[in-house]
Amino acid sequence: MVHQLHATNRRKVKALPYLLVAPSIILFVAFSYYPFLKNILLAFSLTNKRGEFVRWVGLMNFKRLFAKATFWLVVRNTFTFAFIVATATLLIAMILSLFSYRQKSGSIIYQTMFSMPMSIASVPASAMFLFMLKRDGFVNRIFGTNIAWLQNVSTALPSVAIATVWLSIGSSFIFLLVGFRNVPQELLESATIDGAGPWMKAFKIMVPLASPQIFFVIFLNINNSFKAFGQIKLLTGGGPAKASETLVYSIYNEALQNGRFETACANALILFLIIFIFTRIQFAVEKKVVFYT
Amino acid sequence: MRTVYLPRPLANTLEAFVKICIGFCVLFPLFICLSYSLRPDTELMNRCKSLLPETWTWQHYRWVFKYVPVLLYLKNSLVCCCIVICSQVLLASFSAYAFSFFDMPFKKFLFAVIITTMLIPGDVTIISNFLNIQSLGLRNTYAGMTLPFLISGIAILLMRQFYLTIPRELKEAATIDGCKDMQFFWRVAVPLSVPSIISLAIYQFIGIYNQYFWPLLVNTKDSMYTIQIGMSMLVGHESDEVGRILAGAIICIIPSTLIFIVGQRYLVEGMTTGSIKG
Numbered sequence: 001m002v003h004q005l006h007a008t009n010r011r012k013v014k015a016l017p018y019l020l021v022a023p024s025i026i027l028f029v030a031f032s033y034y035p036f037l038k039n040i041l042l043a044f045s046l047t048n049k050r051g052e053f054v055r056w057v058g059l060m061n062f063k064r065l066f067a068k069a070t071f072w073l074v075v076r077n078t079f080t081f082a083f084i085v086a087t088a089t090l091l092i093a094m095i096l097s098l099f100s101y102r103q104k105s106g107s108i109i110y111q112t113m114f115s116m117p118m119s120i121a122s123v124p125a126s127a128m129f130l131f132m133l134k135r136d137g138f139v140n141r142i143f144g145t146n147i148a149w150l151q152n153v154s155t156a157l158p159s160v161a162i163a164t165v166w167l168s169i170g171s172s173f174i175f176l177l178v179g180f181r182n183v184p185q186e187l188l189e190s191a192t193i194d195g196a197g198p199w200m201k202a203f204k205i206m207v208p209l210a211s212p213q214i215f216f217v218i219f220l221n222i223n224n225s226f227k228a229f230g231q232i233k234l235l236t237g238g239g240p241a242k243a244s245e246t247l248v249y250s251i252y253n254e255a256l257q258n259g260r261f262e263t264a265c266a267n268a269l270i271l272f273l274i275i276f277i278f279t280r281i282q283f284a285v286e287k288k289v290v291f292y293t
Numbered sequence: 294m295r296t297v298y299l300p301r302p303l304a305n306t307l308e309a310f311v312k313i314c315i316g317f318c319v320l321f322p323l324f325i326c327l328s329y330s331l332r333p334d335t336e337l338m339n340r341c342k343s344l345l346p347e348t349w350t351w352q353h354y355r356w357v358f359k360y361v362p363v364l365l366y367l368k369n370s371l372v373c374c375c376i377v378i379c380s381q382v383l384l385a386s387f388s389a390y391a392f393s394f395f396d397m398p399f400k401k402f403l404f405a406v407i408i409t410t411m412l413i414p415g416d417v418t419i420i421s422n423f424l425n426i427q428s429l430g431l432r433n434t435y436a437g438m439t440l441p442f443l444i445s446g447i448a449i450l451l452m453r454q455f456y457l458t459i460p461r462e463l464k465e466a467a468t469i470d471g472c473k474d475m476q477f478f479w480r481v482a483v484p485l486s487v488p489s490i491i492s493l494a495i496y497q498f499i500g501i502y503n504q505y506f507w508p509l510l511v512n513t514k515d516s517m518y519t520i521q522i523g524m525s526m527l528v529g530h531e532s533d534e535v536g537r538i539l540a541g542a543i544i545c546i547i548p549s550t551l552i553f554i555v556g557q558r559y560l561v562e563g564m565t566t567g568s569i570k571g
Contacts, residue, residue, distance in 0.1 A: 014397070014474070016391075016474050016475070017391035017395035017397045018391075018397065020388060020390060020391040021387070021388050021391045021392070021403055023384050023387065024384045024387070024388045024444045025403065025406060025407070027384070027443050027444045028406065028410050028444065028446075030440075031422060031441040031443075032410045032441075033410070033413075034425070035418035035421035035422045035441075036418050036421070038421040039418055039420065042421065050424075051420075051424040051427070052424075052428075096315070096319070104305070104309075107312075108557075109309075109313060109316070110309070110312040112554060112557060113313070113316030113319060113320055114315075114316060114319055116319075116323075116550060116554075117320075118499075118553070119499050119503075119546075119549045119552070120323070120549065121502070121503030121546075121549065122503070122505055123521045123524050123525045123545060124541075124542035124543070124545045125322070125542075126525075127524070127528050127538045127539060128322045128325070128326040128539070128542060129322065130528060130538070131325075131326065131329065131539060132325065138325055138329075166322060169319065171564070174565070175564070175565065178561070178565045226414075226416075227416045229505065229506045230505040230525070233505075234528050248416055248506075251416070252506070255420050255423075256510065261420065264420045265420055265421065268416075268417045268418070268419075268420055268421075271414075271416070271417055272413070272417040275414055275417070
């Protein structure tokens with residue numbers, strides 16, 4: 001009897017689910033956890049030109065980094081960039097989705113047009129914006145100005161941000177559209193009967209009820225701006241004088257251009273901490289402020 | 294303020310027209326790019342402002358196809374996309390199936406291991422991943438280009454989200470009828486989840502096809518360039534080759550945009566079920 005019970009008990013724990021999960025876990029360990037730990041290790045050590053560990057140096061990499069004025073410039077750029085991208089994208093995507101939340105025949109056409117930038121990569125987008133923003137480019141031709149948007153210290157970062165905003169509009173639009181379409185129709189109808197105009201309805205009903213999606217989009221864009229790389233590399237190369245360099249670009253620059261892998265890893269760790277803090281804030285905000293229907 | 298009431302159909306058409314105009318504004322950079330890529334050099338040089346070309350020409354496209362191995366680059370991109378999509382669909386389905394239909398010790402822990410990876414952004418680990426791939430001697434190989442992307446937390450979440458909608462009683466009933474676990478997976482779970490699989494595939498296609506940072510690190514050989522890297526080389530050569538750069542950009546955009554237009558419905562579904570529980 002006891003033996004039998006034991007046997008059935010053992011049969012319940014199958015090997016199959018573990019075998020099914022195993023490949024994913026192995027890949028995660030090999031290409032996410034292990035590199036992450038290695039990144040932490042290298043951030044506290046000295047590496048050679050091939051990025052191999054030489055010896056432990058403690059906080060020295062960070063001390064050297066924090067002592068450099070350019071590092072703080074890069075951090076500031078990263079946040080300025082995130083701010084411009086998040087606010088401008090939210091604004092534009094909000095207008096577009098409030099315009100088109102009502103489902104009608106043919107709405108798929110402009111929906112596709114509004115969201116299409118999300119299928120476009122940073123390389124072709126950079127080519128377009130390069131053509132528009134360079135000295136003899138489209139913008140200067142149209143407005144008759146003569147500004148080197150991408151070579152000017154004060155306009156380089158905003159110019160790259162504009163390209164990033166354009167790339168981010170599509171997905172933000174989709175998320176907001178879903179949020180606005182989830183607003184109960186009866187609520188809007190009764191508001192109309194009570195004499196609420198379109199503006200009133202938009203800002204007193206739609207926006208509060210879609211706040212989960214709105215917060216989600218804000219944090220999505222902040223996160224994506226932290227990872228923007230292609231447009232920075234191709235439009236300005238981080239220049240002029242690091243005016244448009246963000247942390248991700250520093251990682252690339254230190255590792256591939258300067259061969260300073262430990263500095264790159266220290267930068268990556270700082271980027272991780274920033275993203276991590278923003279993720280914590282996002283979770284906290286989602287729990288507290290969000291208005292669930 | 295007096296409100297003017299238009300007859301319904303007219304109002305609808307007008308509204309749609311206005312929205313399509315706004316759509317053109319959103320896509321304005323794209324149209325400019327397309328329009329200027331179809332102009333001869335003379336027109337590009339003399340700083341014309343017209344929106345449409347006066348003379349239409351394919352010369353820049355012909356140049357790009359002649360001097361840039363576009364088809365080879367496209368092939369490299371597509372091979373990478375295929376490897377990643379196949380692997381993610383298969384492995385994510387496996388994991389999601391295990392997590393939604395089995396009760397096993399350490400289930401919570403294993404699930405946490407997977408979810409936690411979503412807190413480690415790929416751009417943070419990109420350098421150490423690159424160093425690992427380099428020390429394995431996998432630079433300039435398809436393996437090196439795809440290994441870090443063979444599975445993702447979001448893919449497992451997406452598939453699990455769907456599998457949770459399949460009632461567990463269905464599996465229990467099938468088991469009583471003598472259906473083995475893997476039989477149920479291949480015969481019932483996978484066929485039912487085809488829409489989710491398509492969502493995942495399209496999402497990954499656009500993601501991998503549009504990748505730039507990783508292939509830039511891993512590839513040094515011209516013959517292994519993806520289309521993005523290949524086209525970015527055109528951008529690097531500044532100055533008066535505007536037409537060619539723009540033609541390259543358009544060529545580069547076409548595949549991902551086509552997939553986007555065709556699979557838009559699935560993509561939107563996948564994006565919004567995976568990420569928001571609002």
